Amino acid sequence: MAPPTPTRQRKRGHDPESVLAIAVGVFNERGYDGTSMEDLARALGVTKSAIYYHVPGKEQLLARALDRALDGLFAVVADERAASGPAIDRLEWTVRQSVRILVDRLPYVTLLLRVRGNSGTEQAALERRREFDKFISLLVKEAAAEGSIRPDVDPALVTRLLFGTVNSITEWYQPARGASADDLADALLKMTFSGLRV
């Protein structure tokens, strides 16, 4: 068996994982298209060419980041708790878990939500994201059919507004100074499910 943890001192420098983490940070600051490999190199403290020792290229960096976000979201909808019980409860659970993924993988999901389909990589990500949205849309429709959601608003609109609210978290949430994922989900569910007005 391979030794679980090599206790030897590792050589200094980066690996594909640390390159990805730092790159995604810069992508989110400047936007993917607004980020040059020079920008990444500066953030990593190495030369441009050193990046290609760890990673095949810029677009691969994007692809890996997007997969990390999408894998998290699909793990939510694949869970059994999103598939059994009253639709309104499944919806609430799914919203709560989505918020958790959003917070846990904040930079990756942030990047995902800004993708516009400029390349094959981006289009593939958009396609997977649409699949996720379809699942949510179905959940809301079921909750409406069960009579658990106010009938005077179109379920399709509810879906967009509800997950618009969830996704907007990436625009302002700061993990250091902010609330926890559960605090966030609590506040969001109180507002959207019960309403702000006393």
Place this chain on the structure above:
Amino acid sequence: MAPPTPTRQRKRGHDPESVLAIAVGVFNERGYDGTSMEDLARALGVTKSAIYYHVPGKEQLLARALDRALDGLFAVVADERAASGPAIDRLEWTVRQSVRILVDRLPYVTLLLRVRGNSGTEQAALERRREFDKFISLLVKEAAAEGSIRPDVDPALVTRLLFGTVNSITEWYQPARGASADDLADALLKMTFSGLRV
């Protein structure tokens, strides 16, 4: 020779306004940084260099678009109806008007909400936007102080969630197929003020 168009064309070609409108459309499709002047030229049906006859450059195009969005939003908070009466009513009115601006100037606001501060132009826009956010934040705080908003959620969080929902409209709203601005505002206010749950 093909017969020339019998109608006397008063003015053929583009002007700064039509260039801006089309450019903003492309910016929103591909992202500002992802859009080249070639892309714009293709969308306009002219050569790259022709654009510079109507407009000083790419960044000026962005600046004009962002101003159009920000001017609309500031017109809302400058209105007297956002300054007098119970805070909860002023908040509701402001949300409704913001949705209206968002729909009326959809492409411009969409562009604004994606700005990351990569240039002086973008930083100036972000600064103005922060000023707008400050006004909203104050409104929510007043409504909370008046006891019109549920006390178990931090007003700062409410501000972000509420306008996160409003701003998310730019991510999915399609004026052709969708509801009107008032329909949107109705649905949004029902969800956030009264809650989805029956």
Place this chain on the structure above:
DNA sequence: GTGTTTACCGAACATTCGGTCAGTTGACAA
């Protein structure tokens, strides 16, 4: 008809882009 203006084209500009490659460094094994 003549001159002016409007709206554009095509060719070039300097710069930046993502990416390649031969070579260098320094820690470690033998």
Place this chain on the structure above:
DNA sequence: TTGTCAACTGACCGAATGTTCGGTAAACAC
């Protein structure tokens, strides 16, 4: 001491970028 090799540098490439400029066809003014 020598050799290995992961990790990196620096010089470079062709393509693409935003922008400039000299020229020009057509519409308009006289």
